[in-house]
Amino acid sequence: MRIIVATLMLAAALPAAVAxxxxxxxxxxxxxxxxQVAQRFARQMQMDLGLTPQVRxxxxxxxxxxxxxxxxxxxxxxxxxxxxxxxxxxxxxxDAQFQQILEDIRQLRQREHEEWTxxxxxxxxxxxxxxxxxxxxxxxxxxxxILEQIQNRPAQRGRGGGG
Numbered sequence: 001m002r003i004i005v006a007t008l009m010l011a012a013a014l015p016a017a018v019a020x021x022x023x024x025x026x027x028x029x030x031x032x033x034x035x036q037v038a039q040r041f042a043r044q045m046q047m048d049l050g051l052t053p054q055v056r057x058x059x060x061x062x063x064x065x066x067x068x069x070x071x072x073x074x075x076x077x078x079x080x081x082x083x084x085x086x087x088x089x090x091x092x093x094x095d096a097q098f099q100q101i102l103e104d105i106r107q108l109r110q111r112e113h114e115e116w117t118x119x120x121x122x123x124x125x126x127x128x129x130x131x132x133x134x135x136x137x138x139x140x141x142x143x144x145x146i147l148e149q150i151q152n153r154p155a156q157r158g159r160g161g162g163g
Contacts, residue, residue, distance in 0.1 A: 038063040049131045062119050080105050
């Protein structure tokens, strides 16, 4: 329940943070909420999986680092999507230009996968296979809840400016 409340708080803070994020800054209130959410999730996983305090702390750090990197990737993904949309609208876009944009998108996703694998390799070495499976499910639920909260929040960024 606490994770859901923290997630709701984070989702509520997102619209106010959009302008600062565009400039690459994270508002202090958002950074604090992100820390709180990561701490609560890590504590919940510690209780559910029987993690040691050291593994819990490592999980928390990984979550915060992952969040920061995702902001950068999200900006890059949005730029690539805008390039792709502009290319689709332009009847003079060549196949080679489409292929380059699509390759850039593929490379971004590949980097994302490689970072995830690298980040959690150390953590996985500290977990049993059962704990790894439980953590994987816990992270998936966590991501799903955050996405649901973001999708269900009132549109405060204005119409047509979503992204």
